[in-house]
Amino acid sequence: MAKFTVQPGVVIDGFVLGECVHRGGMATLWSACREDIADPVLMKIPRVSEGEDPAAIVSFEMEQMILPKLTGIHVPRCYAAGDFVRQAYVAIERIPGKTLYPRLEELPLPYEEARVIALKIADALSDLHRQNVIHHDIKPSSILFRPSGEAVLVDFGLSHHNQLPDLLQEEFRVPYGTAPYMAPERLLGVRDDPRSDLFSLGVLLYFFTTGVRPFGESETLAGMRRRLWRDPYPPRQLKKDYPPWLQEVVLRCLEIDPAWRYPTASQLAFELAHPEQIKLTARSERLKRDPLSTVWRRRFNGNPIQPRKPSAVAAQLAASPILAVAVDLTEGPAEMNEALRVTVARILKTSPLARLACLNVLKLGRVTIDRTLDEEGNNKHVSRLVTLKHWASPLKLDESRLTVHVLESVDPAGAILEFAEANHVDHIVIGARQNSLVRSLLGSTSAKVASEASCTVTVVRPARQATPSGTRDTPDDARSMPAI
Structure with a gap:
């Protein structure tokens, strides 16, 4: 168990804690510094007091395993980690700037600005997937940007690493994640498909360009399960000036069956980088949701998501x-x-x-x-x-x-x-x-x-x-x- 009283001025493995910068549902974030590290440091400490969700501990263990293995400009650098014997923590690079969350007050954003944001996130996901990691919690508060412009992904407590044990999968049967952004297959226990992140990015792009969440604000499991058979309203029904190429991209990301989405984040990024060459299909012109006959067939004629043989993330990327x-x-x-x-x-x-x-x-x-x-x-x-x-x-x-x-x-x-x-x-x-x-x-x-x-x-x-x-x-x- 922890032997430290977590407060400003406390020294943990050479790190001196500063102010508490955020209190989340599963962890708290503290500014920190250490003599041998010149850059600003952020220390993440899990909440382990009486009554806290046990999933918070498991989630933190996942982040402790995954963060040290990640490299590149699209993730924060990990400096150190502590176990639960003394004090559990991860010390990471503190990225200057804010997440996308404050931008919610400005929605909907201009289409071109939203395209550039989505392109940068797709680039980051492409890099992450090539490192055998699926994020599983893409949302505005999990994305920020470096001063040089690159998107940085944070919060890897719900992530899946293809070469590490998936503790969330092994210990829990309830899908963990942020309900409005969760892909349908996650509700069926699928955690090894990188196209789940593309669905979440599609939700974000839909939300940022229309100001409306494609599946509402429901947090109940029953409400979430409707996305297994019910598609969202096409953006062009909500905004008459919505570009057809953008609706093509958004609705392809939001396909119920992962097989109908973009096969990789790299291919999605390529489309967003060259919108003038996007092949338009019937998706781009849709003004209504699927008819009830299609919805009933999905709901009552078995699982609409086609089964997939388990495969490595790297193998799927290599095939596309x-x-x-x-x-x-x-x-x-x-x-x-x-x-x-x-x-x-x-x-x-x-x-x-x-x-x-x-x-x-x-x-x-x-x-x-x-x-x-x-x-x-x-x-x-x-x-x-x-x-x-x-x-x-x-x-x-x-x-x-x-x-x-x-x-x-x-x-x-x-x-x-x-x-x-x-x-x-x-x-x-x-x-x-x-x-x-x-x-x-x-x-x-x-x-x-x-x-x-x-x-x-x-x-x-x-x-x-x-x-x-x-x-x-x-x-x-x-x-x-x-x-x-």
Whole structure:
């Protein structure tokens, strides 16, 4: 049991407590400092007095296990943790600024501002899921932003780590979470699906753009269970000027069956980063909820959520990669473009949930003034977008899985690398430049991309032409390598 009286001035494992900055239902937060840590520290201490919810202790144990394993800009740094033998606590980085909670007084927010906020949260979730963690408590008070703009996720007491024991699952049968944001499958005991976080983000985006919670304010379990069969009112019924692309995103996140949502947070972030290329479906135009016949079928004909075989979070992310292919539309020979298409088709065949981004770089002069029109008076940028779509058409991809992008830059390799980093690209396919004086002097774009990318890169060479004797050299179709 705790041997400390928690109050300002108390020293716990070298940390000197300051003021109490927040008293929550499961823990209190204190400012703290330690001589060897220059940055501000926040100490989280669980509530363990008589009458407190036992789940608070289990939740704190989960946070103690998970926080030290997390890294990156989207989570607070964990400095130390104490056990329940002396004094349970976690000491973490204190992020300057406020959470999203005070913004509730300003709702609804402008659509563009809400889009940017949701994009930053989706980026943070993408990073978290890649670390095998599902947050399970995405809500305004669990999200704040660094001065540099990145979203930071806090409060991991309800989280699930794919490689650690799930104490909440093992010890309790009641789903814990914040009712308005809880995904339907959570009510059925499912805690290992990262798409649950996308549902919660959809709730937040709906709320921030309409000022109304999609499922009301009900906190009862019976009220929450209605979302297993009842969809929310489409935002366009509430706001006539609601953008169709935004309703498409929100309603896809709020699908009852996780299989109908975005497969990964990375793909959701990609959509939010490129709203002009979102494939609109019937969701985008809906003005009414599903008819009662559909609701009754969901409610009385069995579980509407399709069963899913247990799988690792990492395995699910690997099945839904973002693939980028760099296509040279000006100097690239037909053989190269065909080799790129064949390689991309092979990769897509193994990943049926993958998204493909077709890239072309419109190279700008370093000192010259670039013309936007070609010799025939056509806009170069638009012409290349059309040509990229034509290049991709033989792949026969659904439009929801395909986007095309013309990047303008003096440095093609740098533009490709920047796009890949900003859009969570998992795999880049690029053609190797043929032997030339330019390549010998400056190096190739593909070599720079392969050496500097933070994802897998496949460098493609076209099949060699037949030799004079009629034989054909064995082609070096593609060389795949992880980035160095």
